[in-house]
Amino acid sequence: MAIKILTEHINTPGIETFDVYRQKGGYTAVEKAIKTMTPEEVVEEAKKSGVRGRGGAGFPMGMKWGFLAKPEGVPRYLVCNADESEPGTFKDHHLMKTIPHLLIEGMIISSFALGANKSFIYVRGELMYVIRILEQAIEEAKAKGFLGKNILGTGYDLELIVQPGGGAYICGEETALLESLEGKRGNPRNKPPFPAVKGLYQSPTVVNNVESISNMPWIINNGGDAYAAIGVGRSTGTKLISASGHINKPGVYEIELGVSVEEFLNSDEYCGGVRKGHHLKALVAGGSSVPILPAHLIMKTANGEDRLMSYESLSDGGFATGTMLGSGGFIVFDETACIVRNTWNFSRFYHHESCGQCSPCREGTGWMEKVLHRIEHGHGSMHDIDLLVDISKKIEGNTICPLGDAAAWPVASAIRHFRDEFMWHITNPHEASQPGAVYQGEMALV
Amino acid sequence: MTESPNLVAFTPERQEKVKEIIARYPEGRQKSALLPVLHVAQEQWGWLSSEVMDHVASLLSLEPVEVYEVATFYTMYHLDPVGKHVIEYCRTGPCCLMGGEDVYGHLKQRLGIDAGQTTADGLFTLKEVECLAACGWGPVFQIREKYYMNLTNEKVDEIIEELSK
Numbered sequence: 001m002a003i004k005i006l007t008e009h010i011n012t013p014g015i016e017t018f019d020v021y022r023q024k025g026g027y028t029a030v031e032k033a034i035k036t037m038t039p040e041e042v043v044e045e046a047k048k049s050g051v052r053g054r055g056g057a058g059f060p061m062g063m064k065w066g067f068l069a070k071p072e073g074v075p076r077y078l079v080c081n082a083d084e085s086e087p088g089t090f091k092d093h094h095l096m097k098t099i100p101h102l103l104i105e106g107m108i109i110s111s112f113a114l115g116a117n118k119s120f121i122y123v124r125g126e127l128m129y130v131i132r133i134l135e136q137a138i139e140e141a142k143a144k145g146f147l148g149k150n151i152l153g154t155g156y157d158l159e160l161i162v163q164p165g166g167g168a169y170i171c172g173e174e175t176a177l178l179e180s181l182e183g184k185r186g187n188p189r190n191k192p193p194f195p196a197v198k199g200l201y202q203s204p205t206v207v208n209n210v211e212s213i214s215n216m217p218w219i220i221n222n223g224g225d226a227y228a229a230i231g232v233g234r235s236t237g238t239k240l241i242s243a244s245g246h247i248n249k250p251g252v253y254e255i256e257l258g259v260s261v262e263e264f265l266n267s268d269e270y271c272g273g274v275r276k277g278h279h280l281k282a283l284v285a286g287g288s289s290v291p292i293l294p295a296h297l298i299m300k301t302a303n304g305e306d307r308l309m310s311y312e313s314l315s316d317g318g319f320a321t322g323t324m325l326g327s328g329g330f331i332v333f334d335e336t337a338c339i340v341r342n343t344w345n346f347s348r349f350y351h352h353e354s355c356g357q358c359s360p361c362r363e364g365t366g367w368m369e370k371v372l373h374r375i376e377h378g379h380g381s382m383h384d385i386d387l388l389v390d391i392s393k394k395i396e397g398n399t400i401c402p403l404g405d406a407a408a409w410p411v412a413s414a415i416r417h418f419r420d421e422f423m424w425h426i427t428n429p430h431e432a433s434q435p436g437a438v439y440q441g442e443m444a445l446v
Numbered sequence: 447m448t449e450s451p452n453l454v455a456f457t458p459e460r461q462e463k464v465k466e467i468i469a470r471y472p473e474g475r476q477k478s479a480l481l482p483v484l485h486v487a488q489e490q491w492g493w494l495s496s497e498v499m500d501h502v503a504s505l506l507s508l509e510p511v512e513v514y515e516v517a518t519f520y521t522m523y524h525l526d527p528v529g530k531h532v533i534e535y536c537r538t539g540p541c542c543l544m545g546g547e548d549v550y551g552h553l554k555q556r557l558g559i560d561a562g563q564t565t566a567d568g569l570f571t572l573k574e575v576e577c578l579a580a581c582g583w584g585p586v587f588q589i590r591e592k593y594y595m596n597l598t599n600e601k602v603d604e605i606i607e608e609l610s611k
Contacts, residue, residue, distance in 0.1 A: 075472070087538045087577040118472070125485065125522045126534075126578055128591045161470050166481045166520025169576065183477035183512075185519040201475055242582060244540040250582035288539060288577075329581070331540050345539045349576050355519075 002269075003230055005218045005238045006211065007254040010098050016133065018140035021101040027146055029217035033109045034154050037220075042113035046216065048224025050236035055081055055172065055209030056287060056327040058311050062224075067196040068114055069204040077205040078116040080107060080213055081177055082123040085169040087288035087349060088329025091240035092210035094252040096123070097130045100137040104160065106213035108146060109220055111158050114206055118159045121210075122177050125164040134162050169353035173401045174207040175199075176355065187357050188401035211240050232258030235310035239325070241270075245332035248272035261285070261307045261314075262299055265332070278334035279445035282418070285314055286326020288346050289406030291413030292339070293323050295446035319413065335445055338438045339421050343414040344372035350407035361404040364395040368411055375422060378429030385422050389415055418443075454501040460486055464505060476506050480516055484523055493524035521575065529564040529571040531609050533557075534588045537574045540581035545598075549585045552599040556606055569610060 014020035021027070033042050047062030068076060080103065084092040096103055103121070111119045123131050138160050141147045149157050163181055165171050171180045175189035178200050199205020215237060219227050228236045235257035241264065244250050249272035255264060265280070266273045274280050280295040301307055302321040307314065314325045333342070351365035368391050371384050392408035399405075415422060421439040425432040432439075456464055464483055471478040483506065487498050499513040506513075517523045524532065535550055554560060557570050564571040580586045583595035594605055 084579045085577055088540050088581050090579040090581050090583075093579045124579065125481070125520070126575075126588060128485070129593075132591075159470075163478075164482055164485055166484070166516070167522035167575070168520050180481065181478060182475070183480035183506075183508075183516065185515055201472065244581035244584065245543045252582065331543070331581070333543065337543060342539050342542070345537075345542055349538055352576055 002254075002256045002259070003238065004254050005227075005230075006095060006102065006214055006240060007099075007252075010095075015099050016097075016101075016137070018101060018137070018144060021099070022144075025221075026101055026217075027105055027141075027144075029220035030105055030108045030146055031152060033220050034112050034151060034156050039113045039115055042109060042220065045219050045224035046110075046113065049215070049219045049227035050224075050234065051212060051215050051219065051227060052235070052311065053209055054211035054215075054239065054327070056086065056289075058325065061208060061212050064196070064208070065110075065114060065206060067194070068206055069197045070115065071204070075118065075201075075203050076114055076116050077200045077203055078107065078111045078114050078119040079174075079177065079181065079200060079205060079207045080119070080121040080210055081172060081174060081207050082121050082127075082210045083165050083172040083177060084210070084327075085124055085172050085353075086327045086329055087346065088242060088244055088284060088331040089287045089327040090242045090244075091252045091328060093127060093130065094242075095210060095214060095240065096127075097133055100130075100134050101141065102214045102217065103210055104134070104137055104141055104147075106216040107160055108141075108151070108158060109216045110206075110208065110213050111160075112156060116206075117157050118161065120161050120163050120181060120200075122163045122165060122171070122181055124171075125166050128164060131162050131164055138162070168355075169349075170355045170401070170403060173403065176401065177207060178205065185355070187355050188403075190400055230256055232308065232310050233312055235312060235325075239309070239328050241309070241328040241330050243271045243330045243332070245330075246275050246278060246334035246337065247332045248275055255309055257310045258308050258313075261309055264309050264330070271330075271332070274332060274334050278336065280332065281335045281337060281443065281445055282333040282339060284323075284329065284331040284333075284410075285309075286324045287329030288331070288349065289402075289409055290324040290326040291319055291322070291409050292333075292343075292417065293321075293413070294417045294444060296444040297321050297417070298323075299446055319409070320416075323413070336438055338376075339414055339418040340372070340376050340425050340432075340439075343411055344369065344376045346410045347372050347407065350403065354403060354407070358399040358404065360395045360398040361407065364391050364404070365407045367391055368395075368407070372411070375425050376433065378425070378433035380422075380426045380429070382423070382426055384426070385415060385419065388412075454497045456486070456490060460490055468506070477508060477512070479506055480508070480513065481520070484513075484517060488523060493526060493528050524571075527564075530569050531589050532571045532573055534573045534575040534578075535561075536576070536578045536580075536584065536586045536588075538577040538581075540577070541584035541586055544584040546585035549597050549599060549602060553587075553602050553606075556602065570606075 171186040176186040195205040283298040347369040392412040396408040585597040
């Protein structure tokens with residue numbers, strides 16, 4: 001059995017309550033951290049653990065904490081990013097609703113480490129029922145002396161606030177999230193200054209993902225070195241993977257980083273294989289924004305090595321033959337899936353979610369959606385394929401925030417690996433635009 | 447349909463709730479309460495009329511436009527009257543892979559309306575939304591705070607029947 005850092009107790013009845021969570025060793029890390037360690041020592045353990053931002057960017061969390069400015073007399077803030085909205089990703093949703101005290105314990109430890117006395121959990125507004133679960137858990141923790149004034153008699157004060165969003169993917173971008181938390185439209189800010197210097201209310205702020213913060217109790221209990229010993233290379237620890245699409249067992253799985261894609265996909269411990277009677281055609285390994293790969297390139301790298309579920313292995317080969325771990329949104333496509341239709345769907349998503357601030361993204365996402373719509377519906381021309389590549393290149397890297405890149409990559413990668421399927425739509429418009437029609441030409445299925 | 451409110455005031459319980467929300471933030475940062483308070487307002491009136499938004503603006507000492515620009519940016523806020531149950535149907539990729547488009551077609555047929563419309567009896571409004579972070583349990587729709595998952599045509603019929611009672 002692989003090690004479970006986040007989900008060991010997730011199926012314990014009553015784990016959402018303080019008492020059961022406590023019986024299972026909950027809140028011992030808070031006691032250890034704030035009673036026996038200095039904030040600097042907690043930061044040091046986070047650095048040693050090598051844990052990387054689990055929201056998608058993969059930036060080392062301890063290093064991010066190290067950037068926090070600490071001017072005298074200015075409050076500092078910790079904001080947890082629980083605006084999980086990347087298509088294919090539902091791990092934070094699952095974690096917060098099943099074991100809310102884990103995140104709260106992680107928030108207390110992390111807030112202490114950063115010297116924050118008021119911290120926020122920004123949850124996407126659609127998850128109002130999860131917000132109520134978190135608020136209930138916060139009340140319990142407060143009643144037991146783990147939150148509020150003078151926590152456990154140490155003199156440390158912390159107030160935890162759960163903030164609902166209003167339905168906007170862009171608020172998962174950390175500066176858009178801060179704007180939203182200030183009661184404004186979710187328009188990402190220009191950087192610099194970075195949030196570590198000027199964040200919430202122009203004060204130094206750290207924004208971390210739910211899963212990243214939820215690792216902290218284990219890291220404090222067992223040490224950063226023990227965490228770093230799990231996983232492979234610079235992909236330390238475990239990762240929650242949200243598995244969806246054409247598999248036998250969709251759901252959220254905690255893996256040790258470094259298991260092979262093949263094992264994750266086919267083992268009964270995880271996805272249980274592509275659904276019965278079907279074959280793998282393509283896979284998106286890290287949420288809708290990362291490049292889609294055809295079956296043969298997701299199982300093996302271009303060099304013929306086994307592809308692993310790790311930051312490095314998934315990106316092996318760059319965008320020519322690789323992809324990214326991203327948020328761990330693992331979307332599986334069998335031979336019945338139409339790549340053109342899916343690309344159009346994702347494009348529509350990014351067009352809908354563009355905040356409209358930067359013209360390459362505002363105009364480009366809509367343009368790509370329109371061109372993909374006409375190809376899918378039998379009105380495309382050969383010129384459209386290169387046009388899409390051209391637009392995607394002009395969006396990528398030319399916007400304030402990464403939404404532009406996130407919109408460009410799925411389109412560019414779909415054309416890179418499935419150009420024949422796009423061409424088939426264009427040369428067989430009548431057939432291709434029938435409901436459920438899928439390209440049956442030569443392609444490598446696994 | 448919920449009528450546009452003539453007299454705009456939160457219920458006493460919600461007034462308390464709004465006060466509690468405003469008190470969460472540092473002094474002078476009461477604008478942070480805007481999104482949560484708009485959710486409370488929508489809970490009470492079903493949608494956000496300009497009277498309601500103006501009322502929220504005055505409670506938070508904001509210019510009305512500061513409320514309008516937020517309410518129009520975020521997709522969860524309804525800016526027109528809605529039916530008793532607003533069905534927010536996920537139309538994003540992973541749900542579509544699980545047959546989301548077919549089930550959606552069935553739902554539209556069953557209700558006899560298209561996205562953005564409300565049934566004649568005022569019971570249901572249909573709204574298309576993007577990914578609800580429940581992709582492993584798709585197809586999915588949401589009504590208020592409740593997620594309805596692993597939808598099939600039969601399940602949709604049962605839900606509509608139940609809510610029509």
